[in-house]
């Protein structure tokens with residue numbers, strides 16, 4: 046199957062007491078097998094909302110998403126078993142060691158004991174966490190904690206990984222480690238969606254990008270495609286060309 050994830054005409058409206066927020070307006074895109082697809086947009090553009098709907102954590106107001114052909118609302122269990130979702134708000138239970146934490150989440154996921162025994166050493170090795178396995182997470186740096194969160198998301202070995210702002214709050218060293226890790230996962234055959242407002246991250250690792258702005262997907266394609274559409278080389282220039290100069294001026 047070429048398109049692993051199909052997002053069709055997604056609209057999400059939040060109704061609050063005194064106002065209505067349209068977080069997504071008719072958003073459609075495809076994620077292909079084995080690629081890193083980047084959702085790029087400023088704060089409030091609708092990235093997290095899109096990722097939450099894909100991950101079955103939220104239902105759309107209109108439109109639909111299918112993951113491996115399964116609808117995220119009517120077949121949510123099947124969708125959930127195919128993907129790992131990583132957000133900044135992930136709770137790591139600081140008083141656990143890395144190993145205890147992975148064992149805990151394996152049990153929560155209903156993973157059989159024999160599989161857990163096999164899987165945990167594999168993940169520790171894959172992420173270079175072996176020597177930290179029996180240390181408590183609370184003393185770890187932000188970058189190391191992010192690695193442990195990724196280990197947790199990888200535990201069930203899902204074919205699809207969804208990373209919401211994976212390098213937010215990380216220093217350049219930690220950001221590089223996480224960035225390399227995401228690339229390695231793609232090279233091992235995972236399909237990945239990354240949301241970010243970081244142009245450098247988007248430019249360096251994404252095979253294709255969707256540019257989200259004010260709830261609308263204003264462009265989709267590879268860096269080369271977007272460059273061809275706008276006549277600009279740098280992603281930052283492409284972005285501002287697409288959203289308009291007025292927005293650029295408003296930011297200054």
Ligand SMILES: Nc1ncnc2c1ncn2[C@@H]1O[C@H](COP(=O)(O)OP(=O)(O)OP(=O)(O)O)[C@@H](O)[C@H]1O
Nearest residue numbers: 059066067068086087088089090091092093094095
């Ligand atoms: N549960 C909610 N209730 C009401 N409004 C919400 C809710 N979740 C998101 N929103 C609003 O929807 C819009 C899109 O939010 P979203 O979090 O998807 O953006 P984002 O691109 O991920 O930005 P950020 O990086 O700031 O999280 C924002 O205006 C936000 O305030």
